[in-house]
Every structure is written in C-alpha cells, then in structure tokens.
Amino acid sequence: xxxxxxxxxxxxxxxxxxxxxxxxxxxxxxxxxxxxxxxxxxxxxxxxxxxxxxxxxxxxxxxxxxxxxxxxxxxxxxxxxxxxxxxxxxxxxxxxxxxxxxxxxxxxxxxxxxxxxxxxxxxxxxxxxxxxxxxxxxxxxxxxxxxxxxxxxxxxxxxxxxxxxxxxxxxxxxxxxxxxxxxxxxxxxxxxxxxxxxxxxxxxxxxxxxxxxxxxxxxxxxxxxxxxxxxxxxxxxxxxxxxxxxxxxxxxxxxxxxxxxxxxxxxxxxxxxxxxxxxxxxxxxxxxxxxxxxxxxxxxxxxxxxxxxxxxxxxxxxxxxxxxxxxxxxxxxxxxxxxxxxxxxxxxxxxxxxxxxxxxxxxxxxxxxxxxxxxxxxxxxxxxxxxxxxxxxxxxxxxxxxxxxxxxxxxxxxxxxxxxxxxxxxxxxxxxxxxxxxxxxxxxxxxxxxxxxxxxxxxxxxxxxxxxxxxxxxxxxxxxxxxxxxxxxxxxx
Amino acid sequence: xxxxxxxxxxxxxxxxxxxxxxxxxxxxxxxxxxxxxxxxxxxxxxxxxxxxxxxxxxxxxxxxxxxxxxxxxxxxxxxxxxxxxxxxxxxxxxxxxxxxxxxxxxxxxxxxxxxxxxxxxxxxxxxxxxxxxxxxxxxxxxxxxxxxxxxxxxxxxxxxxxxxxxxxxxxxxxxxxxxxxxxxxxxxxxxxxxxxxxxxxxxxxxxxxxxxxxxxxxxxxxxxxxxxxxxxxxxxxxxxxxxxxxxxxxxxxxxxxxxxxxxxxxxxxxxxxxxxxxxxxxxxxxxxxxxxxxxxxxxxxxxxxxxxxxxxxxxxxxxxxxxxxxxxxxxxxxxxxxxxxxxxxxxxxxxxxxxxxxxxxxxxxxxxxxxxxxxxxxxxxxxxxxxxxxxxxxxxxxxxxxxxxxxxxxxxxxxxxxxxxxxxxxxxxxxxxxxxxxxxxxxxxxxxxxxxxxxxxxxxxxxxxxxxxxxxxxxxxxxxxxx
Numbered sequence: 001x002x003x004x005x006x007x008x009x010x011x012x013x014x015x016x017x018x019x020x021x022x023x024x025x026x027x028x029x030x031x032x033x034x035x036x037x038x039x040x041x042x043x044x045x046x047x048x049x050x051x052x053x054x055x056x057x058x059x060x061x062x063x064x065x066x067x068x069x070x071x072x073x074x075x076x077x078x079x080x081x082x083x084x085x086x087x088x089x090x091x092x093x094x095x096x097x098x099x100x101x102x103x104x105x106x107x108x109x110x111x112x113x114x115x116x117x118x119x120x121x122x123x124x125x126x127x128x129x130x131x132x133x134x135x136x137x138x139x140x141x142x143x144x145x146x147x148x149x150x151x152x153x154x155x156x157x158x159x160x161x162x163x164x165x166x167x168x169x170x171x172x173x174x175x176x177x178x179x180x181x182x183x184x185x186x187x188x189x190x191x192x193x194x195x196x197x198x199x200x201x202x203x204x205x206x207x208x209x210x211x212x213x214x215x216x217x218x219x220x221x222x223x224x225x226x227x228x229x230x231x232x233x234x235x236x237x238x239x240x241x242x243x244x245x246x247x248x249x250x251x252x253x254x255x256x257x258x259x260x261x262x263x264x265x266x267x268x269x270x271x272x273x274x275x276x277x278x279x280x281x282x283x284x285x286x287x288x289x290x291x292x293x294x295x296x297x298x299x300x301x302x303x304x305x306x307x308x309x310x311x312x313x314x315x316x317x318x319x320x321x322x323x324x325x326x327x328x329x330x331x332x333x334x335x336x337x338x339x340x341x342x343x344x345x346x347x348x349x350x351x352x353x354x355x356x357x358x359x360x361x362x363x364x365x366x367x368x369x370x371x372x373x374x375x376x377x378x379x380x381x382x383x384x385x386x387x388x389x390x391x392x393x394x395x396x397x398x399x400x401x402x403x404x405x406x407x408x409x410x411x412x413x414x415x416x417x418x419x420x421x422x423x424x425x426x427x428x429x430x431x432x433x434x435x436x437x438x439x440x441x442x443x444x445x446x447x448x449x450x451x452x453x454x455x456x457x458x459x460x461x462x463x464x465x466x467x468x469x470x471x472x473x474x475x476x477x478x479x480x481x482x483x484x485x486x487x488x489x490x491x492x493x
Numbered sequence: 494x495x496x497x498x499x500x501x502x503x504x505x506x507x508x509x510x511x512x513x514x515x516x517x518x519x520x521x522x523x524x525x526x527x528x529x530x531x532x533x534x535x536x537x538x539x540x541x542x543x544x545x546x547x548x549x550x551x552x553x554x555x556x557x558x559x560x561x562x563x564x565x566x567x568x569x570x571x572x573x574x575x576x577x578x579x580x581x582x583x584x585x586x587x588x589x590x591x592x593x594x595x596x597x598x599x600x601x602x603x604x605x606x607x608x609x610x611x612x613x614x615x616x617x618x619x620x621x622x623x624x625x626x627x628x629x630x631x632x633x634x635x636x637x638x639x640x641x642x643x644x645x646x647x648x649x650x651x652x653x654x655x656x657x658x659x660x661x662x663x664x665x666x667x668x669x670x671x672x673x674x675x676x677x678x679x680x681x682x683x684x685x686x687x688x689x690x691x692x693x694x695x696x697x698x699x700x701x702x703x704x705x706x707x708x709x710x711x712x713x714x715x716x717x718x719x720x721x722x723x724x725x726x727x728x729x730x731x732x733x734x735x736x737x738x739x740x741x742x743x744x745x746x747x748x749x750x751x752x753x754x755x756x757x758x759x760x761x762x763x764x765x766x767x768x769x770x771x772x773x774x775x776x777x778x779x780x781x782x783x784x785x786x787x788x789x790x791x792x793x794x795x796x797x798x799x800x801x802x803x804x805x806x807x808x809x810x811x812x813x814x815x816x817x818x819x820x821x822x823x824x825x826x827x828x829x830x831x832x833x834x835x836x837x838x839x840x841x842x843x844x845x846x847x848x849x850x851x852x853x854x855x856x857x858x859x860x861x862x863x864x865x866x867x868x869x870x871x872x873x874x875x876x877x878x879x880x881x882x883x884x885x886x887x888x889x890x891x892x893x894x895x896x897x898x899x900x901x902x903x904x905x906x907x908x909x910x911x912x913x914x915x916x917x918x919x920x921x922x923x924x925x926x927x928x929x930x931x932x933x934x935x936x937x938x939x940x941x942x943x944x945x946x947x948x949x950x951x952x953x954x955x956x957x958x959x960x961x962x963x964x965x966x967x968x969x970x971x972x973x974x975x976x
Contacts, residue, residue: 027861072884072959074966075891115861137887141878148872151917155925156857163925167917174877174913178906181887185894185902 006067007051008081011091012129015045015098019121022114031113035106038117042102045124046095052088058475061085061483063134063197071138077194080135085480086261086331087131089473090254093338094131097250098124101243103455104346108242108353109157116157120243123149127251131258136184136194140177143255147173150244150252158239165232165239172232176219180263183215187267200266203492209271216264223256226316227286230309237305238358242349245301249308250342254334257315261484265319269488272320279320284413286313291420295427300348300358303428304341307384310417311337317414318399321406322488327481328474329398335473336383336391336466343380343459347373350452351432355441360431364438369445374433376448376456381429383463385422391466502555502564505545505572506612512538513605520598528596535583535601539576539608546572554972556618560680563618567750567820567968571615571743578740578827579608581943585835586732588937592843595640595730603640604736607633611744617751620669620679627665627712627748630741631658637736638729650728657721661711664704671701672757681756688759699763705752706767713745713801714794716774726794731841731848734790735834738797739827746823749808754816754973761811768809773904775802780912790848792915793833796874799912800826806905807889810896817969818888821962825873825885825954832870832947836863839940853919855928860936864923866948873951875916876909881954888962 018041025034057064063082071079083091101120109116126149129142147170155166188194191202204212222229233253237245265272272279287310294306311333318330350373351366352358367374383390386397396417404411437443448456466473500507516538520531546569555564583604590596610630617623635658639651673679675697676687687693707718714722726734753764779799786792804826807819840847840856840863847853857864873882886909894902954961 070959072962074959074962075888112857115857141883144878144883148868148877151920152924155921163921166925167914167921170917171910171914175910178910181890182894182899182902182906185887185891188891189895 006081007048007065008067008083008128008132010048011045011052011095012081012125012132014048014125015041015095015121015128016125018042018045019118019125022121023118025114028111028113031110034114034117035102038102038121039099041121042099042124045121046099049092049095049128052083053092053476056085056088056476058085059479061479064088066134071135075137075188075194076192077137078135079138080195081132081138082134083132085477086484087258089331089335089476090131090251090258091128093254093335094124094127094251097247097338097342100342100346100455100459101246103451104246104349105241105243106451108349112156116153116241116243119149119153120247123153123247127255130255134196136187136196136199139196140181140184144174144177146252146255150248153244153247154236154240157241158244160239161235162239165235168232169236172222172229176222176229179215180219183212186212196262199263200487202267204268206270206274206493209268209492210274213264213268213271213275216259216268220256220259220264221282223259224253224312224316225256225309226282226313227290227309228282230286230290233309234302234305237308237345238299238301242345242352245345245349246342249304249345250338253308253312254338257312257319257330257334260316260319266484266487268492270491270493272488273322276320276322279316280410283313283317283320284410286310287317287414287417288420291417291424294424295420297424298360300351300360300428300432301345302358303360303424304344304348304384307344307421307424308337308341310421311341311384314396314399314414314417317410318395318402321402321410322485323402323405324481324485325398325405326402327485328477329395329402331395331477331481332391332466332470332473333395333399336395336463339459339463339466340380340383340390340392343376343456343463344384346455346459347377347380350448354445357441360428362439363432363442364435365433365442366445367433368437369442370447372453373448373456376460377433378429379460379463381425383467385425386418389464389467391463391470393467394470500557501549502551502557503562503616504549505542506609506616508545509538509542509605509609509612512541513602513609516605517598517602520601524598527591528598528601531598531601532583532587532596535605536580538605539580543573543576546576560682561619561622562616564616565968565972567972568616568747570964570968571747571820572612574824574827575608575611575615575740575743578743578831579604579736581831581835581947582732582736582739584943585831585838585940586735588940589838589841590730590732593641593730595732597640600637600640603633603637607637607736608740611740614744615747618681618755620672620681620684620752620756623748623751624662624665624669626744628662630744631662634658634733634737634741637733638725640733641730644730646728647730650725653721653728654725657711661708661718663708664711665708668701668704668706668708671697671704675701681751684756685758688757698757698760702757702760702763703767705757706764706771709745709749709752710771712748713742713805714798715771715801715805716778716798719775719778719798722798723791723794726797727788727791731790731834731838731846734793735831735838738793738830738834742801742823742827746804746820750816750972753808765809765811768805769898769901772802772805772809773901775799775805776905776908776912777802780908780915783912783915786915787850788848789837789850789853789919792850793830796912796915797826797830799908800874802908803886803889803905806893806898806901810892810898812892812896813966813969813973814888815892815896816973817962817966818885818892820969821965822885822889824961824965825881828947828954829870829873829882829951832866832944832951833874835940835944835947836867836870839863839936839944840934842935850919850922851929853922854926856923858928859931860934863934863936863941863944866944867923868920869948869951871916871919873955875913877913879955880951881958882951883955884958884962
C-alpha cells in the first residue's frame with residue numbers, strides 16, 4: 001500500500017473491469033468501439049503495473065505491496081496479495097503481452113470481436129492474480145479461472161480442430177489442478193492455514209513431502225509442460241488464434257514454472273532434492289528429444305510449440321540443479337522465452353493472415369516480398385536459437401553454466417540445444433524466407449504495415465536490450481532467489 | 494387462544510395449509526387460461542410463509558406437539574430456501590406450462606401440498622412425522638408427474654416413480670419399525686439416548702439401519718437405488734423435473750440429518766461405511782453415464798446422481814464441518830439445478846422441447862447473454878472457480894479429508910474430472926458450434942430476468958461465499974449442539 005491505494009488489486013481487477021466493459025459493447029456492429037476500449041484497457045493495465053517496478057525494493061526478499069483481508073473466515077482464507085522478485089517480473093511480462101495481443105488481433109479478428117478482446121483482458125487480470133496470490137485458495141481460484149477464457153479463445157476463434165484441442169487443454173490442466181487441490185487441503189489439515197508462506201515453514205515428513213511434491217508436479221508439469229505430459233501443447237498452439245498462442249507461450253507456460261518456485265520447491269524441499277534426478281531427467285529429455293521432434297515438423301506453429309517445450313525444459317533444469325546460476329538463468333529464460341516465442345508466434349500469425357497456411361512447404365522466398373518482416377523474423381529466429389547478444393542467450397548460458405557445476409554431462413546434454421535449436425529454427429527460417437519465390441501466394445504478399453511494425457519493433461528492442469544488458473532484471477530477482485536457495489538447503493523433516 | 498399462541502413454531506405450515514384451501518377454491522371460481530390470480534396468490538403464499546418463518550424465529554430449539562415437531566435454525570434456513578426454490582420454479586415454469594395447457598389449479602395446489610410435505614420433513618423430530626412429511630411430498634409429486642395425462646411418456650414415468658417410491662417408503666417403514674423395536678421409541682432424541690446408554694440390541698439396529706439407508710438412497714437417487722431417476726427426469730414435463738430435482742433435495746438433506754445424524758449418530762461407524770459405498774458408486778456411475786446421454790434432462794439426471802454422491806461424502810465425514818458442507822452443497826446444487834432446467838424451459842417453445850443437447854448448439858450466436866448464463870451454470874456444476882460450485886466441492890472435500898477419507902477424496906476428484914467433460918460439452922455446443930436453427934428466441938421477461946439473477950448469483954456467491962457458508966455452519970452447529 002505504498003502508493004496509498006491497493007496497487008496489486010488494481011493490477012488484477014482493472015483489466016477484468018475493462019473486459020466486462022468491452023463485453024458490454026455487445027455485437028459486432030460496435031466492433032471498432034470494442035477494439036478501442038480493449039486497447040485503452042490493456043494500455044492502462046500495463047501502465048498501472050509500472051509502479052511495481054519503480055517502487056520495488058531490491059534489497060529484500062520479503063513480499064512487497066502486500067494486501068490482506070479476510071475472505072472466507074470459516075476456513076481461515078484470506079484475500080492476501082503480494083509480490084517478490086520472482087513474481088513481479090512475470091506480472092509485468094503478462095501486462096505487456098496483453099497490449100501486444102490486443103494489437104495483434106486488431107484486424108484479424110472479425111467475428112465476435114468484443115468477446116475475443118474481453119477474454120484476453122479478463123484472462124490477463126486472472127493471470128496477474130495467479131502471480132500475486134499469497135493465499136493458496138485464492139491462488140487456486142485464479143489458477144482455475146484462467147482456464148475458462150483460454151478454453152473459449154481456443155474453441156471459438158481457433159483453427160479447424162479447435163474443439164478437440166480446447167477440450168484436451170481444459171481436461172489435461174484440470175486433472176493436474178484437482179490433485180493440487182487435494183495437496184492444498186492436506187496442507188491446510190496440517191497447518192490450519194491456507195497461507196502459502198506458512199506452508200514454507202511447515203515441517204513435513206518425507207512421505208508427505210513426496211506425495212505433496214507429486215500432486216503439485218501433476219499440476220505444474222502439465223502447465224510447463226514437461227515431458228511426458230506435454231502433448232496438449234502442440235494441439236492447443238496449432239489450433240489457437242495467434243493471440244491465444246502468444247499468451248499460451250509467453251505467459252501460461254510460465255505459470256507452471258512459477259508454481260514450482262512458489263509451491264513445490266519451498267514447501268517440499270527434501271522431496272525436491274530427492275526427486276531432482278527425475279526432474280533433471282525429464283527436463284533433459286525435453287531439451288534433447290523434443291528438440292529433435294521440432295526438427296521434424298512441417299507446420300511452423302507446431303515447430304515453435306515443440307521449441308517452447310524444449311526451452312521450458314531449460315527452465316525446469318535450471319530450477320532443479322539448486323544453484324544461483326541455474327535458478328536465475330531459469331528465470332531469465334522464462335522471461336526471454338516469453339518475448340521470443342511470443343514474437344515468433346506473431347511472425348507466423350503475420351504470414352498466416354496473408355496466406356492462410358502454416359505449412360512450411362507453402363512458403364519460400366518470403367524475403368523477396370516482405371523484406372522488413374524478414375529482418376524482424378530473422379532476429380527472433382536467432383534469439384530462439386540462443387545467439388549471443390539476444391535475450392535467448394543469457395538464460396541458456398547461465399543454466400548450462402549452473403548445470404556443468406553440478407554434473408558435466410547435464411551441462412553437455414543441455415548444451416546440445418544450441419545445435420538443435422539453431423538447426424530447427426534456422427532451417428525453418430531458410431525454407432520459409434530465403435530462396436526463390438515459391439508460389440503465387442508468396443508473390444502477392446505485401447509487407448507488414450505500421451501496426452505490425454510497431455509490435456515487432458517493440459519486441460525486437462526488448463529482445464536485444466535483455467540480451468545485451470540483463471542486469472536490471474537479474475538484480476530484481478537476486479534477493480528472492482538467494483533466499484529461496486538458502487531455504488531449500490534447510491531440511492524440513 | 495393460549496393454545497394457538499403456543500403453536501407459533503408451526504405457524505408457517507398452518508398458514509400454508511389454509512392457503513392451499515383458499516387457492517383451490519379461488520381456482521374454481523376464476524378458471525382462466527393463465528390463472529394470473531391464483532398464480533399470484535401462490536407466490537404471495539410463499540412470501541407470507543417466509544415472512545412468518547422469519548418472524549417466528551427464536552434463538553435455540555423449540556419443540557411442539559409432544560416433541561413431534563422441532564423448530565431450530567437449520568429448519569428455518571432450509572424452509573426459507575425451500576420457499577425461494579419453489580417460487581423460482583413457478584416463475585421459470587409458468588409460460589412453459591401455459592402453452593402446454595398444464596398450468597392448472599391442480600398444479601398450483603399440488604405444488605403447495607408438496608411444499609407442505611417438505612416443511613414437515615424439515616421440522617420433524619419423530620420418525621412418524623418424518624414419514625408423514627415424506628408421504629405428503631411424494632404423493633403430490635406422483636400426481637404432478639402424471640399431470641400431463643395425454644403423454645404416454647409422462648404417465649409411464651409417473652408410474653415408475655410411484656412404484657419405486659412406494660417401495661422405498663416400504664423400506665423406510667420397515668427400517669423405522671426395527672429401530673422402534675430396538676429402542677422402544679420413535680422420537681429422534683430418545684432413540685439417540687437409548688442407543689448411547691447401550692440398552693438397545695445392536696444387531697437389530699444395524700439391520701434397521703440398512704433398510705433406512707436403502708430407503709434414503711432411493712429417495713435421494715443414489716446408486717444402486719437410482720434407476721428411477723433418469724426415466725422420471727426424462728419423462729416428466731420439464732417443470733416437474735425441475736421441481737423434483739430442486740426443493741425436495743433440501744428436505745431430503747434434512748431427512749438425512751434428522752435420522753442418521755440426530756438420532757442414529759451412535760451408529761455412525763455403520764452408516765458411514767454404507768454411505769461411502771453409495772457415494773463412490775453414485776459419483777462414478779452418475780458421472781460416467783452422463784457422458785453417454787444425448788438428452789439434456791437425462792444428462793442432468795445422472796449429474797444429479799453424481800451430486801448426491803458428493804453430498805453424501807460430506808455427510809459421512811461425520812463432523813460439524815462435514816454436515817455444514819453437505820448443507821452448503823445441497824443449497825448450491827438446488828441453485829444450479831434451478832438455473833439449468835430454467836434454461837431448458839426458456840429455450841422451449843410451443844410444441845418444441847429444447848431438451849436435446851443439439852438444441853444448445855450455437856446459443857452464443859442466438860443470445861450471447863443466455864449462453865453466458867448457461868456457461869456460468871455449467872462451470873459451476875463442474876466445480877470450476879470462480880463459480881460457487883467450486884466452494885461446494887471444496888468444502889465437502891475439505892471435510893472428508895479432515896475426517897481422514899483420503900481415498901474417497903481422490904475418487905471424488907477423479908470422478909469430478911470425468912464429470913467436467915459433459916458440462917464442458919454443453920459449453921462447447923453453445924460457443925464452438927454453429928446453431929441448427931436461427932429461429933428467434935422468444936424470451937419471457939420474468940424468466941429471463943430470473944435466469945440472469947440465477948446465473949449471476951452463481952458467480953457472485955463464488956466471489957463472496959463467506960456469508961452463505963457461515964449461515965450453513967451456524968445452522969448445523971445450533972441444531973446439533975443445542976439438542
């Protein structure tokens with residue numbers, strides 16, 4: 001309450017209120033109005049998150065901007081919000097991408113515009129709630145509620161196989177969430193409280209920790225997604241509209257990794273150490289095997305989806321090697337991957353809007369007709385393959401460094417991504433952008449307009465700045481990461 | 494005069510009974526097609542009953558008619574919710590019944606007599622009173638289902654309902670008689686005291702208990718005593734289905750509380766095991782079979798079975814938290830079911846029943862607002878936050894886990910995941926598919942308003958569930974601790 005008003009509540013509820021306002025514009029006759037309200041709402045919601053960054057105390061690992069009110073007294077549940085160095089950046093990322101998504105859907109979405117924009121705004125608020133909640137039930141409510149708009153986004157505005165993808169997405173995530181709910185109820189039974197921070201201090205036996213870890217694992221691994229529960233992601237990505245893919249890749253996947261950081265690791269530290277071999281193995285399988293799977297894709301969106309899984313493997317690897325390099329690298333990788341994969345999905349969206357195909361074979365020689373676009377696409381492709389100087393490099397490098405410290409072969413296996421990542425991304429880029437003009441569709445392409453240029457430029461600058469000077473980000477997470485590592489080193493048995 | 498003033502805990506029932514007579518006569522004198530006067534009179538009666546119930550409320554527990562009849566906070570809360578639910582049912586079903594020529598005086602008076610039966614059940618503190626209440630309710634219900642005389646399906650389902658219902662009543666009576674044989678009393682409190690003192694023959698009691706639980710399971714529609722539910726739900730006119738599926742469940746909850754908890758609490762170790770079997774089977778069979786349904790009324794029937802399993806899970810926890818979570822669950826279940834059937838009737842027209850799943854196709858394009866309300870109701874039934882259905886499941890699961898039933902909780906969680914699928918399918922039909930007919934929806938203003946309130950209530954109670962939860966907890970606490 002530093003600014004005299006409940007900042008985090010505003011951050012959560014402002015986009016939701018704007019979402020309702022957009023919905024109130026009704027049918028597609030008022031589409032221009034709906035778009036404008038949505039943009040104003042998204043921009044305002046982004047602006048209100050900025051004080052979180054400027055007013056953030058970098059020295060402490062304690063929760064900041066805390067709000068606490070009674071909510072359900074019977075179960076001792078509170079409306080408890082707060083952010084630390086881990087969650088604050090993710091809120092900024094989310095608010096930023098809401099603006100991008102609204103802009104990206106500006107012209108493309110013509111059917112039920114108000115509902116489309118409203119879904120994204122409401123979802124943005126709910127995701128902010130996930131990152132800011134410090135009460136387990138509040139967290140769970142936001143966590144589940146954000147499934148509803150995403151379900152609709154995929155199912156209403158998605159591609160041909162959207163129904164299958166939407167239902168698969170929802171049920172997969174719900175399965176994990178319900179097991180997490182059982183774990184939360186068990187923790188309440190043990191501690192008499194739903195405060196996440198109380199859980200961190202709660203002593204637990206090894207068996208209990210392992211069961212709790214597995215229950216949380218089911219919820220978060222599905223969201224990340226980790227091998228072998230990743231199969232919903234390619235379907236969801238391919239069928240979702242561009243905006244949906246962007247939010248899925250940039251934000252939703254981070255929610256899973258955030259869950260590991262906020263729940264699994266501090267609540268069950270001994271189980272985390274005990275099961276680290278499993279997590280590391282699954283992460284490395286994701287990095288190497290899914291990287292190879294990406295190589296074999298003929299659909300661009302699917303390729304980037306598999307690349308996302310592979311990159312998120314880096315994040316989980318970084319988390320479960322328990323050193324500062326790994327963990328900060330994982331956090332940087334989360335944010336960087338948000339920008340890079342979001343940008344790649346936007347690039348594919350740009351082409352899809354014009355040609356209505358995502359197949360690599362339908363393209364070729366795009367550079368001839370869309371030079372500006374090709375340049376941006378090049379930068380993002382490079383960032384995706386981890387080129388030094390782009391944001392993609394920093395996180396991957398730190399995670400590899402951290403992994404080598406633990407075990408040389410972890411680092412070695414992880415480093416293969418620098419080869420595979422470059423291979424699948426650049427090979428796709430080559431086939432799509434270079435060469436002679438492949439067909440009439442490509443011949444009649446027109447380059448990106450001002451709106452698209454603006455989006456691309458903003459993302460490009462961010463990717464470069466983060467790659468060249470990541471300090472402003474890492475100094476924010478420093479205190480929280482160190483605190484978490486110290487906490488993890490203490491046994492709770 | 495002084496005798497009448499001692500009857501104040503039963504004023505609401507007495508008033509209702511008098512008004513039933515008035516409405517019957519008024520209907521004879523004013524036989525119009527729309528029955529505006531008698532309809533309003535019925536609503537006024539329900540309103541009057543709720544005012545009386547509020548006005549005669551006293552803190553603590555009042556007994557009447559030599560301990561046959563009890564008035565406590567739980568009964569008052571359940572009665573108020575019963576009036577509300579019956580009154581909502583009337584609003585939803587009026588135009589539906591008018592176009593089908595079923596909005597008769599009999600409908601109104603039978604609705605009120607069944608309400609009277611529910612009130613008596615809720616306030617019963619003697620097995621005989623319970624049974625009388627149950628029969629008043631059940632006999633009126635049989636007649637209501639059979640009201641559509643020219644429909645073979647409705648008549649058939651009324652017959653099934655009657656025969657199976659009568660069998661269940663037989664079970665109950667048999668069980669009650671054994672309890673009487675074992676304890677020498679029909680009074681809820683005395684039975685409990687005798688069992689606690691250890692004077693009763695345990696064997697006889699458990700035998701009686703098995704029959705009682707079977708009878709209760711029949712009435713609730715719990716597996717394996719559920720066979721009548723889908724057929725009756727399907728065959729009865731939608732308005733009657735809605736009625737069967739809503740308010741009587743509140744009365745049934747009171748029935749479970751009075752018999753199993755207040756009088757047979759010492760036998761909990763026996764009935765908790767029986768209920769556990771019923772609960773898991775109901776959740777399993779209900780949720781899995783619902784997936785295969787194409788008729789939405791049948792689907793709701795199986796979904797009801799699954800919900801009853803959840804409710805029993807709360808009861809069998811055997812703690813105050815468990816009972817209040819079951820009560821909360823029952824209230825929320827009634828609210829959601831009213832909305833669900835209300836939507837079916839809203840979409841139905843003259844000569845057309847919107848009871849097929851395909852009738853919901855593309856509803857978002859025909860009426861975004863109604864589709865959104867149905868979306869809220871469906872997510873609430875599936876137990877997805879931020880709707881109130883989540884808190885209902887949450888509190889039941891919490892109570893069961895606190896009581897140490899981890900395996901039951903995991904089973905419940907898995908079955909509700911399976912259940913989420915068929916609720917999602919309705920959302921899918923409404924939002925993802927193209928409509929089959931573009932006929933303009935004719936929406937009655939009163940039921941449209943009510944469904945909006947109903948849908949938004951599901952959302953608002955989900956954001957602020959505290960008050961309702963606290964009321965349920967307080968009523969259970971008062972009723973059980975003050976006796």
